[in-house]
Amino acid sequence: MLYFDRVSKEYENGNKVLSDISLTIHKGELVSVVGHSGAGKTTLIKMLLAEEFPTEGTVSFNSDDIHTLRGKDMTNYRRKVGVVFQDFRLIPNKTAYENVAFAMEAAGRHDDEIEEDVPHVLDLVDLKDKMLHFPHQLSGGEQQRVAIARAIINRPEIIIADEPTGNLDPLNTYDIVQILKKINDLGTTVILTTHNKGIVDNLGRRVITMENGKITRDQKSGKFTL
């Protein structure tokens, strides 16, 4: 489904953040990417979102090199990928409902579909009673759940969660991981980057360990080891 073929990324100042990464992620997998800060996890995620371009190698989704996609093709690709960020990145002047509905509106979905699906998904993340709240009226955990609702609303093929629990307390961390697990159980591929040893060890799924821009370990059912 996702293929990294000898991907390297070097900035103009000579800083090499990814070095010869080759990797395959299959449909339905839940993959944790772990490593110290600066190991290259976030750059790897940005490559998948086409926010960063590789200096060498290709990143493909099915058979498409995602860095050659332009205009409508790129927009369509991004609709197949749901993203959850550490800092939530909700739109501050939109309510929880509007933040989630925005992704559907952007995809050109009908109003009645939006009116039916958004409350349903917000209910799934246990926020139905706060759907008219603005982000600043929600706690960190609640904001992250809105971000997850936004990421899954268009039924994407992949969910990318970049340190989704980095700003949350243990209780909210547990909730978020449970939601991501549930999403994965329903067949969506989940790629998760994290610093949290507890999460990785409890999941018992595939773990990719990175160090200095390289993959140092790739275990089918791994543990958090640095």
Next chain:
Amino acid sequence: MKPVLWKRTILAGLRGFYRNRTVSLSSIFILTITLSIVTSFYLFRAVFDYTLEQVKEKVDVRVYFTTDATEQQVTDIKAKLLGLSDVKSVEYTSREQALEDFKKKHVGDQLTLQALDELGTNPFGASLSVAAKDISRYSAIADQLSEGSGLLGDNKSAIDKVNYYQIKDSIDKLNSIIGWTNTVGFWLSIVFVLMSCMIVYNTIRLAIFVYRDEIAVMKLVGASNMFIRGPFIVEALLYALVATVLTLAIFFPATVWVTKKTIFFFEGLNINAFYLSHFVELALTLLIFGSLLTVISSFLAVRKYLKI
């Protein structure tokens, strides 16, 4: 674009305008100042043009006839002058009228009137006052009245003098002032417009800078460029609309006040009446100028953050 997308874009623009009140108000404030500068400039030009027109109206070339000239000769020359493309009007003053005017002018001057009586005859010739369509054309008209020209034909001897050559310097000076002020006015308006564009562009750029992260998120959740741009364009149009209404509202009492202060000075020019009679034209100009300015600024400012 589908109707549903139009609806979503307009609603999102209205919501953004209302919810980001501080940003909206500061943009409107700057735009109102810019549009006020444009309006002041527009009114200033009107006052200037009016004053210039008044001065131009007072300029004419006078053709004085000898006392022997017959009425037929004067009428012939008048008809020929009216046939010239540069001539706007020709006003005839008869010998009797000239005498009457002289007497009226010197009504208290007994010595002069007595001298006139002693002459026994009317010493004044008839005259024609020629107004040109454009002030720069007086020299061409004067040339037609000169001896070498074929315009006068047999009536040459009837002309005593043409005063163009006495007022030539004043006409030339006025001509150069008009040319100079038109050039300065043109460049000044270009500078004003460019300055206004820069101020508004930077204000909108700053307003949209606040949304750069949101724009990136919108891109990442799969929104198309047009879907992201649309609400910003709606907001830009609203800024222009509100700023136009505010500017027009400010200038109504302002022109009433200015009129009160200047009506005597400008000899009958009522700035408020001018403002009201040009209201629709001014409102449309401000709205179109403001909208183009804000929409183009918004378009350029958003473009920068869409490149991901």
